[in-house]
Amino acid sequence: MNGLKRKDILDIQSLTTEEISLICQSARYFKDLFTRSVKTVPILRGKTVCTLFYEPSTRTRISFELAAKRLSADMINVAVATSSVVKGESLIDTVHTMEAMKADYIVMRHAASLAPHFLSKNIEASVINAGDGFHAHPTQALLDTYSILEKKGTLEGLRIGIVGDIKHSRVARSDMEAFKRLGARVVLCGPPTLVPDEFKIYDVDISYNLDEILPELDVVNMLRIQKERQKGSLFPSLREYHRQYALTGERLGRCRSDIIVMHPGPINRGIEIDHLVADSPNSIINEQVTNGVAVRMAIFYLLAGGTPLDEMEKV
Amino acid sequence: MAIIIKNGRVVDPASGLDELMDVHITGEIVSRVAPDIPVEPGCDLIDAGGCVVLPGLIDMHVHFREPGSEDKETIIGGSIVAAKGGFTSVCTMPNTTPVIDNQALVRFIKLEAEKGPINVFPIANITKGANGEEITEMGELVKGGAVGFSDDGKPVLSSILMRRALEYARMFDVPIITHSEDTLLSDDGIINEGTTATLLGLKGIPREAEEVMIARDVLLARLTRGRLHIAHVSSGGSIEIIQWAKSRGVQVSCETAPHYFALTDAAVEEHLSMAKMNPPLRTEEDRIAMIEGLRSGVIDVIATDHAPHLLNEKMQELEYAPFGIIGLETAVPLVISVLVKQNGFSLGAAFRPLTINPSNILGLGRGELKAGAVADIAIVNADKKIRIDDSFIISRCKNTPFMGMELYGSVEYTICSGRVVYSAGH
Numbered sequence: 001m002n003g004l005k006r007k008d009i010l011d012i013q014s015l016t017t018e019e020i021s022l023i024c025q026s027a028r029y030f031k032d033l034f035t036r037s038v039k040t041v042p043i044l045r046g047k048t049v050c051t052l053f054y055e056p057s058t059r060t061r062i063s064f065e066l067a068a069k070r071l072s073a074d075m076i077n078v079a080v081a082t083s084s085v086v087k088g089e090s091l092i093d094t095v096h097t098m099e100a101m102k103a104d105y106i107v108m109r110h111a112a113s114l115a116p117h118f119l120s121k122n123i124e125a126s127v128i129n130a131g132d133g134f135h136a137h138p139t140q141a142l143l144d145t146y147s148i149l150e151k152k153g154t155l156e157g158l159r160i161g162i163v164g165d166i167k168h169s170r171v172a173r174s175d176m177e178a179f180k181r182l183g184a185r186v187v188l189c190g191p192p193t194l195v196p197d198e199f200k201i202y203d204v205d206i207s208y209n210l211d212e213i214l215p216e217l218d219v220v221n222m223l224r225i226q227k228e229r230q231k232g233s234l235f236p237s238l239r240e241y242h243r244q245y246a247l248t249g250e251r252l253g254r255c256r257s258d259i260i261v262m263h264p265g266p267i268n269r270g271i272e273i274d275h276l277v278a279d280s281p282n283s284i285i286n287e288q289v290t291n292g293v294a295v296r297m298a299i300f301y302l303l304a305g306g307t308p309l310d311e312m313e314k315v
Numbered sequence: 316m317a318i319i320i321k322n323g324r325v326v327d328p329a330s331g332l333d334e335l336m337d338v339h340i341t342g343e344i345v346s347r348v349a350p351d352i353p354v355e356p357g358c359d360l361i362d363a364g365g366c367v368v369l370p371g372l373i374d375m376h377v378h379f380r381e382p383g384s385e386d387k388e389t390i391i392g393g394s395i396v397a398a399k400g401g402f403t404s405v406c407t408m409p410n411t412t413p414v415i416d417n418q419a420l421v422r423f424i425k426l427e428a429e430k431g432p433i434n435v436f437p438i439a440n441i442t443k444g445a446n447g448e449e450i451t452e453m454g455e456l457v458k459g460g461a462v463g464f465s466d467d468g469k470p471v472l473s474s475i476l477m478r479r480a481l482e483y484a485r486m487f488d489v490p491i492i493t494h495s496e497d498t499l500l501s502d503d504g505i506i507n508e509g510t511t512a513t514l515l516g517l518k519g520i521p522r523e524a525e526e527v528m529i530a531r532d533v534l535l536a537r538l539t540r541g542r543l544h545i546a547h548v549s550s551g552g553s554i555e556i557i558q559w560a561k562s563r564g565v566q567v568s569c570e571t572a573p574h575y576f577a578l579t580d581a582a583v584e585e586h587l588s589m590a591k592m593n594p595p596l597r598t599e600e601d602r603i604a605m606i607e608g609l610r611s612g613v614i615d616v617i618a619t620d621h622a623p624h625l626l627n628e629k630m631q632e633l634e635y636a637p638f639g640i641i642g643l644e645t646a647v648p649l650v651i652s653v654l655v656k657q658n659g660f661s662l663g664a665a666f667r668p669l670t671i672n673p674s675n676i677l678g679l680g681r682g683e684l685k686a687g688a689v690a691d692i693a694i695v696n697a698d699k700k701i702r703i704d705d706s707f708i709i710s711r712c713k714n715t716p717f718m719g720m721e722l723y724g725s726v727e728y729t730i731c732s733g734r735v736v737y738s739a740g741h
Contacts, residue, residue: 013514092630112632113516118587122630133634135516170516198513 067296141174164223323363371403371691376618383412394431401693421459481541551604588636623712651724
C-alpha cells in the first residue's frame with residue numbers, strides 16, 4: 001500500500017481496517033520525533049493547511065496546527081466564531097475562497113453533522129474532518145486507538161467501556177467503530193436518554209449500570225457531559241449524574257489494576273471524572289494529547305502519498 | 316375548436332373504464348368517448364397510439380411561493396411546471412408571505428392563475444396569520460374561492476382551536492387539511508429517527524411526532540363530525556390510525572407523496588439536503604405501508620407537496636438547509652415506475668388518487684374522463700423511459716433527490732379545458 005488512496009478523512013466507516021492500522025503504525029514514528037531537539041521534518045514543505053473551525057476548540061485545533069507545522073506546512077487558521085448562517089457567508093463560499101488561495105488541506109470542525117461530507121463532494125482540496133455535529137470525529141478515534149495500542153499492544157479481545165452522553169457524541173460513534181474494527185468488544189454506558197437502543201446497530205452492548213460493567217473493563221473512556229443537556233431533561237441533575245456515572249476514586253478501586261482511563265477532553269472534573277482519577281497512574285489523558293499530534297502528522301503524511309514507515313529508519 | 320384523440324388507451328378511474336377508445340373534445344367539454352370516432356375536417360388530431368389517456372391530474376398540495384418568494388416560484392410559473400407534469404388542477408398551500416388569511420389574497424391567487432395554463436384552487440389558512448390562535452373568516456375565504464383550509468408547514472397545536480375549526484368549517488362542506496406534527500416531540504429533528512439518523516449523528520424526528528397528532532386530529536373529527544384531510548402521511552403507524560378512524564365512520568381522508576413510496580431515509584446519506592423534507596423519509600417498512608395503503612384505499616390521494624427551494628439554500632449544511640423537494644415533474648414517472656411497474660397497480664388504481672379522489676374531497680367537479688366532463692386530459696406514455704436531469708426539469712428550482720434517475724412514464728400531452736397546454740416535442 002502506498003499511503004492512503006483517498007482524498008479525504010471524513011469518518012472511520014469509510015476507512016479500511018488496513019488504513020486504520022497503517023495510520024497507527026505510522027504515528028509511532030512521528031511520536032519518536034518528539035523526543036528529538038529538532039521536531040520538524042520537511043514532509044509538507046510548500047503545502048498549505050487551512051484549519052476552519054465553526055465550533056470552539058482548543059486542543060483539536062492546536063493539535064492539527066502543531067502537526068502541520070512539524071511537517072513544515074504553511075498554516076492558515078480561520079476561526080469562525082459562529083455558524084456560516086449567522087456570519088452571512090455560506091460554507092461553500094467560504095471554502096471556495098480557501099480553495100482559490102490554493103489551500104491543499106482543509107481541516108474542518110462544524111456543529112452540523114455531515115458538513116465535511118457535503119464539502120468533500122464540492123471541492124478539490126483534501127478535507128479532514130475535525131469533528132462534525134454528533135456524527136464523527138475520526139482523528140480522535142484514531143488517536144484513542146493508537147493510545148490503547150501503545151499501552152496494550154493490541155485491541156483484540158479487549159473489553160472497552162464508553163461512558164456518558166453517547167447519543168450526542170461524535171467521539172463515541174467514531175471510537176466504537178474503530179475499536180470494534182480492531183477486535184475489541186465495546187459496552188456503552190449511560191442513562192437510556194443518552195444511550196438509546198438504536199446504538200445496538202453498532203453491535204455493541206448497552207448497560208445502564210456503571211458499577212456492573214466496571215470490573216470487567218480493560219479500558220474505560222469517560223465522555224465529557226455537556227451541562228446544557230440537563231435542560232432537555234436528559235438527566236435530572238449533575239448531582240444525580242455524578243452519583244450514577246462518574247468515575248470516582250472509590251469506583252476506580254473496584255476496577256482491574258491495569259485499567260486504562262481515557263477522556264477526550266476537556267475534562268469536567270468532579271462531574272464525569274473525579275480529579276484524583278484523572279491524575280491517577282491509570283489515566284492516559286495527557287498521553288492522548290501527545291499522541292493526537294503524532295496521529296495527525298501520520299494522517300497528513302499518508303494523505304500526501306507517504307509510504308508505510310516500516311522501511312524507513314528516519315523520517 | 317374540436318380535438319380528436321385517437322388510438323389511446325382511455326383510463327377513467329372514476330368509472331373503471333380502461334379500453335382502447337377515441338376521445339372527442341368540443342370546446343371545453345369532452346363530447347364523446349367511443350371507439351373509432353371519425354376524423355372530421357378542421358379538427359385537431361392527436362395520435363395517442365401506445366399511450367394512456369387519463370383525466371387531467373389533480374395535485375391538491377403544492378407550494379407556488381407567491382406572494383412573497385417569487386424568486387423560488389410563481390403562480391404562473393408553477394402552473395407551467397404542473398402542466399408539464401400532466402396536472403390540470405393544483406391546490407396552492409397558503410404558507411406564503413403574507414399567508415392567505417383574507418379574501419383579497421384568495422382572489423389575488425385566482426386572478427393571477429387566470430393568466431396561467433391550468434386551474435389553481437387556493438387553500439386558505441385555518442388561523443389568522445397562521446399563528447394558531449384565532450380561526451380565519453372562513454365564509455369570506457370560501458366565497459373568494461378557497462376550497463379548503465390548512466396551516467400547512469405547521470400544525471394547529473391547540474386542540475380546542477382545532478376542534479372549533481373542524482366544527483365551524485362544517486357549514487361550508489370543505490375539509491380542514493392538517494399538517495399533523497407534534498412539533499415539541501419532533502424537537503428540531505432533521506431526518507427520521509432511526510438507524511440512518513443514529514449512524515449519521517443527525518437529530519431524529521420520531522414517527523410518533525406525526526402519529527400522535529393524527530390520533531388527536533381523527534378523534535377531534537369524530538367529536539365534531541367535521542371533515543378532516545391529513546396531508547403528507549409518511550408513517551405506517553399513521554395509516555393504521557386512519558384506517559381505525561375510517562372504520563368507525565370518521566370523515567377523514569389522507570394523502571401521501573410519491574417520495575414516501577419511492578424512497579427511504581437511507582437516501583439522505585447520498586443526497587443530503589435534497590432528501591430533506593418534513594415529514595421525513597422513513598424506513599422500508601413505512602415505504603411498503605404507503606404502497607399497501609394506496610392499494611387498499613386507506614390512502615385516498617397522492618399529492619406532491621411540491622416545494623421549490625433555491626439551490627443556494629439547499630447547498631448548505633444539512634441542518635441549515637430548508638425542508639422540501641419539488642414533485643410536479645417526477646410524480647407521473649414515480650407513479651408509473653413504482654406503483655404500476657414494480658407493484659402491479661392497475662392504471663386506474665394508480666391514478667385514482669390523482670384524479671377523482673382529490674376532486675371529490677375538495678368538490679372540484681373534475682378528475683373524470685367521460686362525455687360531458689370538462690376536457691382536462693393527460694396523455695402519458697407509460698412504457699417510455701425518461702431521464703430526470705437538469706434539462707428534463709423545467710422548474711426554476713431543481714431540488715429533487717431523483718436527479719439522475721431513469722424512470723418509466725412520459726407525459727406527452729396535457730389538455731386543460733379543451734386547450735393543449737403542454738406537449739412533449741410534438
